[in-house]
Amino acid sequence: MDCQGTGDARLSSPTLDNLILYMGVQMASIQILNLKGVLQATDLERLDLCADYAEADPESKALFNSLVFLIRDWEGDDELGEKKEELNDIMKEAKAEVIKKFGRGIKRAFRSVTTYALPHPGPNITRSSDDGKTKVRVNFVDIGEDYLMAAKHFFHRLFIESPKPSELQRGKFIVKKFRSLRDRIIDPDIGGIKIQTASEAFQESLLGQAFIESTEFYDSMMTKVYDQHLETEEELLTVLLNIVDETVENFRNKKTIQKYKESSTSKKYLELLVQKKEGLTEKTKFIMDATNLKREKEVFEKKILQQQRSVEELKAKYEKLAEQRKQEVQEKKTQQKTLADEAAAAVKKGVSGQLGKVKEKEVLMEENRGKRRQLEEKEALLKRNVAEAKGREKLEAERREKLEAERREKLEAERRKKMEAERREKLEAEKREKLEKEKQQALLEKQRAELKQKEKENQKRQEVMEAEKKMKEMEQQMKECKLKEEQQKKEKDELERLKTEIKKKETTRERLLRQAEERMREERKRMEQLAEQLKQKNEQQDDAVPEERWIGRAEDKIGVKDKSCTIL
Numbered sequence: 001m002d003c004q005g006t007g008d009a010r011l012s013s014p015t016l017d018n019l020i021l022y023m024g025v026q027m028a029s030i031q032i033l034n035l036k037g038v039l040q041a042t043d044l045e046r047l048d049l050c051a052d053y054a055e056a057d058p059e060s061k062a063l064f065n066s067l068v069f070l071i072r073d074w075e076g077d078d079e080l081g082e083k084k085e086e087l088n089d090i091m092k093e094a095k096a097e098v099i100k101k102f103g104r105g106i107k108r109a110f111r112s113v114t115t116y117a118l119p120h121p122g123p124n125i126t127r128s129s130d131d132g133k134t135k136v137r138v139n140f141v142d143i144g145e146d147y148l149m150a151a152k153h154f155f156h157r158l159f160i161e162s163p164k165p166s167e168l169q170r171g172k173f174i175v176k177k178f179r180s181l182r183d184r185i186i187d188p189d190i191g192g193i194k195i196q197t198a199s200e201a202f203q204e205s206l207l208g209q210a211f212i213e214s215t216e217f218y219d220s221m222m223t224k225v226y227d228q229h230l231e232t233e234e235e236l237l238t239v240l241l242n243i244v245d246e247t248v249e250n251f252r253n254k255k256t257i258q259k260y261k262e263s264s265t266s267k268k269y270l271e272l273l274v275q276k277k278e279g280l281t282e283k284t285k286f287i288m289d290a291t292n293l294k295r296e297k298e299v300f301e302k303k304i305l306q307q308q309r310s311v312e313e314l315k316a317k318y319e320k321l322a323e324q325r326k327q328e329v330q331e332k333k334t335q336q337k338t339l340a341d342e343a344a345a346a347v348k349k350g351v352s353g354q355l356g357k358v359k360e361k362e363v364l365m366e367e368n369r370g371k372r373r374q375l376e377e378k379e380a381l382l383k384r385n386v387a388e389a390k391g392r393e394k395l396e397a398e399r400r401e402k403l404e405a406e407r408r409e410k411l412e413a414e415r416r417k418k419m420e421a422e423r424r425e426k427l428e429a430e431k432r433e434k435l436e437k438e439k440q441q442a443l444l445e446k447q448r449a450e451l452k453q454k455e456k457e458n459q460k461r462q463e464v465m466e467a468e469k470k471m472k473e474m475e476q477q478m479k480e481c482k483l484k485e486e487q488q489k490k491e492k493d494e495l496e497r498l499k500t501e502i503k504k505k506e507t508t509r510e511r512l513l514r515q516a517e518e519r520m521r522e523e524r525k526r527m528e529q530l531a532e533q534l535k536q537k538n539e540q541q542d543d544a545v546p547e548e549r550w551i552g553r554a555e556d557k558i559g560v561k562d563k564s565c566t567i568l
Contacts (some may be wrong), residue, residue, distance in 0.1 A: 017046065022205065025064040030109075030158065032068045037075045039086050039115055041099045050105035064205075067110040068158070074117035080150040084158065086115035116154050121147045204265060205254045211269040214251040217245065218276070223285060237284045244276050282421060291413055293407055300403060307396055314389045318382050325375055332368060340363065 008483055025031050047067075067086070074080060091103035107113055124142035219470055221243045225236070251273055260266050 021047065025205070026208075026270055027037060028065075030066045030068060030072050031064065035071045036073050037071065039069055039090060041090055041094050041096075042425050043069070044099060045092070047102065050102070052108040064110050065112075067106065067113045069113075069115040070154070071115065071117050073120045076117065080117050080119055081153045083115045083117055086443040087113055093188070116150075116157075118150050118154065119144065119146045124551060171293060192548065201258055203263065207260060207263065207265050207269060210251065210254045210256045211272070213254075214247055217250050218247040218273075221246065233284050233288050236287055237280060240280045240287075241277065244280070247276070248273050286414060286418065289410070291369060293410065296403075297407070300400065304396070304400060307393060311389055311393055314386055318386055319380055321375075321379060325379055328372065328375060332372065335365065335368070 035045075044141070086105060087107070091100050094100055094103070122142055122144035222240075225239060225243070248270065251270060252261075257266055257270075423470075
C-alpha cells in the first residue's frame with residue numbers, strides 16, 4: 001500500500017494519517033515508514049496510534065507484526081543497513097516524556113521494530129522534468145556500491161528473515177477481510193469515517209484483536225465437538241449453546257472489553273458473537289448427519305476389513321491346496337517313471353513275480369488317481385468358493401460404491417442445502433442491506449427533495465425580492481423619468497417663454513430701431529435746418545468762424561459723423 005504523504009501537513013491531515021496507518025497495519029505483515037536523512041524524535045509522533053498502547057495492560061499481546069523505519073539518503077554515521085538501537089537511543093536522549101511514551105507504545109504495539117539506513121544511490125542519478133512531471137533517470141552502473149549492498153541486505157531481511165511472512169489467502173477470504181475492515185471503519189448511519197483520532201484507531205485495534213481471539217476460541221471448541229460422538233440432537237444443541245456462552249464469556253472477560261465495554265464497537269462485536277446462537281439448529285442437524293455418516297463409515301470399514309480378511313484366508317487356503325496339488329502331481333510323475341523303469345526291467349528279466357508287483361503298483365496308481373480326482377474335486381470346490389468370494393467381494397464393493405455414492409449424494413445434498421441456506425442468508429443479508437440502502441437512499445432523496453424545495457423556495461423568494469427590487473428601481477426610474485419630463489417640460493416652457501421674450505425684445509428692438517431711424521431722420525432734418533440757419537447767421541456776422549471748424553463743432557455737439565446718426 002502506497003502511503004505517500006503520510007505525516008506531511010501539506011498533503012495530509014492527522015485524521016487521514018491515523019486511518020491510513022490503521023488500514024496498513026491491519027492488512028500488512030510488515031509496515032514500512034519511509035523517512036529521509038535521520039530518524040528524529042518528531043517522527044515518532046506520526047505513530048500516535050501506538051501512544052495509548054504504552055499505558056495498556058502489560059499482559060496484552062502485540063497488536064501488529066513488524067515495523068521498519070526505512071531512512072533513505074542517510075545523514076548519520078558511516079554505519080549502514082540495520083540499526084537496531086536507533087529507536088532506543090532516541091528514547092534515551094529524549095527529554096520530553098511524551099516522546100518516551102510514543103517509543104514505549106511503538107515497541108509494545110509491534111512484535112518487532114527495527115531501523116534501516118540506506119545511503120543516497122549516487123550523484124549520477126539525475127532527475128528531469130517532462131510536461132511538469134519529474135522523472136528519475138537511472139543507469140544501473142551509476143548506482144553506488146554502498147547503496148546496492150545496503151539494499152540487498154534490507155531485501156534479504158524483509159522477504160526471507162521476516163518473523164511472520166504474509167499468508168497466501170483465497171479471494172473469498174480477502175473479500176471477507178476487506179468487508180470486515182470496511183464495516184469497522186465506515187459508520188453506516190452517517191456514511192462517514194468512524195475512526196477520527198489515534199485513540200479511536202487504537203481502541204478499534206484492541207477490540208478487533210479481542211474479537212478475533214474469541215472467534216478462534218469458538219472455532220477450536222467447535223472442532224472438538226465432532227470427536228464427542230453425541231447420540232441425540234438435544235445433547236448436541238446443549239453443547240453448542242454452551243460453546244457460544246463460553247465464547248461470549250471469554251470475550252466479556254478480556255481486560256480490553258471490560259475497559260471499553262460501553263463502546264458501540266464492543267457492543268457490536270458482542271452482538272455478533274451472540275448471533276451465533278441463531279443458526280445452531282441447522283448446524284446441529286448438519287453435525288448429527290455428519291456424525292451418523294461417520295459412524296456408518298466406521299461400520300462399513302469394519303465390514304470391509306472383515307471381508308478382506310475372509311478373502312485373504314480363502315486365498316491362503318487356495319494357495320496351500322495348490323501347493324499340495326503341485327506336490328502330488330510331482331510325486332505321481334515320479335512314481336510313474338519309477339513304475340515304467342521297473343516294468344522295463346521286469347520285461348527284460350522275464351520274471352513273473354515282478355509282473356505281479358507291477359500289477360500291485362498299478363492298483364496303487366489307480367488308487368492314487370482316485371485320490372487325485374478327489375483333490376481335483378476339492379480344487380474345483382475351492383475355485384468355486386474363491387469365485388463366490390470374489391463375487392461376494394464384487395457385490396460388496398458394488399454395495400460399498402453404492403453406499404459411498406449415496407453418502408456422497410447425501411453430503412452433496414447437505415452441501416447444496418447448506419449452500420442454499422447460505423445463499424438464502426446472503427440474499428436475506430443483501431435484501432436487508434438493499435432495504436437499508438433503499439431506506440438511506442429514500443432518506444437522502446427526501447433530504448435532497450427538501451433541500452431542493454428549500455432551494456426553490458429560497459430561489460423564488462430571491463426572485464420575488466429581486467422582482468420587488470426591480471419594481472422599486474423601475475418606479476424610481478419612472479419617477480426620475482417623470483421628473484426629467486417635468487424638468488424638460490419646464491425647460492421647454494422656459495425656452496418658449498425665452499423665445500417669446502426674445503421675439504418680443506426683437507419686435508421692440510425693431511420698433512425702437514424704426515423709431516430711432518425716424519428720430520434720426522427728423523433730427524437730421526432739424527440739424528440740417530439748424531445748420532442752414534447757423535450758416536445763414538454766420539454769414540451775416542463779420543467775425544464768423546470758418547465753415548469747417550463750425551461744422552466740426554456742430555458734429556461733435558450733435559454726434560453726427562459723415563452725415564450719419566448713431567444712437568448711444
